[in-house]
Amino acid sequence: MAFLFAQFLTGLANASSLFLVASGLSLIFGVTRIVNFAHGSFYMLGAFIGVTLMEILPGHFGFWGSILLTGLAVGVIGAFVEIVVLRPIYRAPELFQLVATFGVILVIQDLALMIWGAEDRLGPRAPGLRGVWRIFGEPVPKYDIVLIAITPFILFALWYLITKTRVGVLVRAATQDREMVGALGVNQAWLFTGVFALGSALAGWGGALQLPKGGADLLMDFNIIGAVFVVVVIGGMGSLPGAFIAAVLISVLNVLGVTYIPQSTLVLMFVVMAIVLIIRPYGLLGREEVAGEHGQVGAPETPIRPYGPTGQAVIAALLLVLAALPLVVDQFVLILMIDMVVFALFAASLHFILGTGGLVSFGHAAFFGGGAYAAALLVFHTGTPMELAFLFAPLAAGLLALGIGWFCIRLTGVYFAMLTLAFSQLVWSLAYQWRAVTRGDDGLVNIWPSDWLSETIPYYYFTLILGIGGILFLRHVIHAPFGYALRAGRDSPRQAEAMGINVKRVQYAAFALAGVMAGLAGGIFVFSKGSVFPTELEIAASFDALIVVFLGGVKTLAGGVVGAGFMTMVEDWLTRLEYWRLLLGLVIIAVVIIAPEGIVGSIRTAWNKYRGTEEEIAK
C-alpha cells in the first residue's frame, strides 16, 4: 500500500512537466486554432537552455532563477516563431499551418544540434533537494514532492489568468470569434503573439523543471509530443483542468505500468486514450467542435478533372520511359527509382484521404509500416513464402485502417489529425516495445523476395506494375462515383447528407482504402530493403509523407507523385549535408508562406496565368 502510494506520488511529480507542456499546447490551440507540432521543440529548447543556465548560475537562486529565465527565453523564441512563421498563414487551411510548424521542428532540431552538440546532457540535481523523504517508510525524492506542490499553483495561476483577468476574457473571446474581437478595438495580432509566447514559455518551463529527473537530448521533441497529444486529446482540447487531470492520469498509469507491465508502458497510454474517446469523443472536459465555426475556408478549388488526351499521352510516354529505364541506367538508379515509386504510392494514398477526402491524417505511416511489418513478421516467424506474405501487407494495413478509422472518422479537423497521430504512435510503440515478436529496434531482417524477384531488374518491374497500378487505381476511384461522394462530403457534409450520401461511411471506406494502398507500398518497401525497423512507423515518417503531398500540392492529383519524386531526389543529396534538416525546414516554411499551392499547383497557376485562363479556374 505504502509502495503504491509512493508510486502514485512519482506519477504526480511526472505529471507536472507533462501538464505544463500540454497546457501550453491547449492554450495556443484554443486561441489560434493552430495545433503547434513544434511544441515538443520548445520543450526541448527549455531543457537545453535550462541546463546551460544552470551551469552558469550557481546555488539555489541560480537553479530556480534558471528555470524562470528559461521559460521567458523560450517564450521570446515562441513569439518570434509566431510573428515570422504563423502570422502570414492564419487564414490558410489547417494543413498548411501544421506543415509550417513541422518546418519549425526541423529548424529547431538542427539549431539545437549546432549549439549544444549531439551529446545528451544530464540535468543537475536541485540544490538542497538531493535526497529523499520517507513517506510511510517509502523513499520519495524531495524534488518530486516540490514538483507536486508547485503544479497546483501553476494550474491556479493559469486558471486565474484565463478566467479572472481582462487578458483572459479577451483570449476566451478570441477563441470564439477573433474577427469580432478585432472589430471591438483589440489588436488581436498581439493577443495571438502573447498567447503563443505564453504557451511556448509553459513548454520551456516544462522542459526546465524536468531536468533534475531527466536531462536534455535531441530526441525529446518527438518523444514528448505523442504523450502531450494524448493528454490534450484525453483532457479535451482547450481545457486546462482537463489537461491537468489527463496529465496526472497518464503519468500515474505510466509509473504503475513501468512497475507491473514494463513491456507495455508506451501502449498503455494509447489504450487509455482509446477508452476515453469511445466514451467521450471530445475528451473528458472538451466540447464538441462545430465544423466551420471559425470561418476558416480555403480558396475555392479547381475541380479535379480526368486528364484529357494530352495528359493521357504524357502519362503513357512517362510509363514507357519508366519501362525502358533498365536498358539505360545502372542498378543504383533503379534502386532509387524503386524508392521513389514506393514513396509515390505511399504519398498518393495519403493524398487520396487528405486531398480528396479532406481528412488530414497525421499517422499515415502506421499503415505503411504496418503493412511492411505484417509481411515481415510472417516471413520472419513462420517462413511464409514471399508471395503470400506480400499479400498480407495491404490486407493487414487495411484491417488496421478499419480499426483505427473506427475511432477517428467520427472526428474532424485537428481532432482527427491528433487522433490519427496518437494511434500511429500506438502502432509504433507496439513495434518498438513488443520485442518478443518484433525484435524492437533491432528490426526484422532477412526479408528477401522469392528467387524470381531477387534481382534488381525484375523487382523494379514488380514495383512498377504494383506501384503505378496502385496510383492509377486511386486516380480511377477519385473519378468514380465513390470519389465524387467523398469530395461532396469534404466540401459540404450537410448537403451531401441531404443528397443521401452517408458521409461518415464513405470516409471510413476511403480511409480503409488509403490504408490498403499504404500497406501495399509498405509491402513493396520491405522486400526491396530486406528489413524493416520501427523508424518506418515514427511520427517523422508520417510527416515525410505529409510534406511530400504538401510540397507537390494538395489540390492536384499529380501532387503526391511529383512531391515524392522531388523529395526522394532532394533527400538523396540533402542528407549528405550536415544540417540538412535546417535547410529542409526553411524550404518547407518558405513554401508554405510563398507558394502555398505546392510545386504542381504553382506551376499550373503560372501556366494558366500565362494562357489567360484564370477566369476558368475561378469556377
Next chain:
Amino acid sequence: MLNVEGIHSYYGKAHILNGLSFEVRRGEVVALLGRNGAGKSTTMKSVMQLVRPRTGRVMFQDDDLVGQPAYRVAKSGIGYVPEDRRIFTDLTVMENLEVGRQPKRKDAPDWTIEQLFEIFPNLAERRGNRGKQMSGGEQQMLTIARTLMGNPALLLLDEPSEGIAPVIVEQMAETILKLKAEGLTVMISEQNLHFARSVADRAIIIEGGEKKFDGSFAELEAHPEIRDAYLSV
C-alpha cells in the same frame, strides 16, 4: 464626420459595392435602406475594414481608413454592431461588456456599465448569465451595449430590428433616440421603413451596391416610385 468616397468592394470575384459614396454628418442618425442583398452589410463592413474596398476612400475625421486593420478603425472611434450579433456565447454578460471596453474619448459620450444597465435593464438582471442563455432580443441589446463600452463617436448598427419582437423594436427606437441625444452619430441599416423613419433624420437607399437616393424622409415620401423600385414594403 464620415465620408465614403467611391468604394468598390468584392467578395472574391463577386463585385458587391460599385463606386458607392455617401456622407454621415456629426450628430445625425442616417438610415441605410435597401432590399436583401443590396449591399447594406457590406457597406458597413467596408467602413470597418472587415471587407477591404479595392478602390475608393473611407474618410473618418480626416483619416483614410482603407487598409487599416479593423481594431484601428474601432480605436479611431467607430463602433460596429454586426447583423448576426456575434456575442461571445461562452462569456457572461459582464465579460462580453469587458471585451468591448476602451478608454474614453474626447469627442464621444463616455459610457459606464451602470449607465448601460439603465438603458438596458434586462442586461442588469442577467449580468452573470452566459451569452448563449440569452434571448434574441437580449442578445441584440448586449451587442449594442458591448459596442458602446468602446465609447464610439460613430455607431454603425446593422439591422437592429431584425428578428426581434415588435415591442422590443419600439424600445430599440427609443434607445437609438436616447443615444442620439447623448451626442452619438448613428448609421443604421434597415429594411423596416417604418422603424427607420421613426429614428433617422435622413435616408440613403442603395441597390446593387450603388446609391439610388439620398435625402430626407419627406422627400422620399414625395417620390413613392423610388420606394416602390428599391424597397420591398
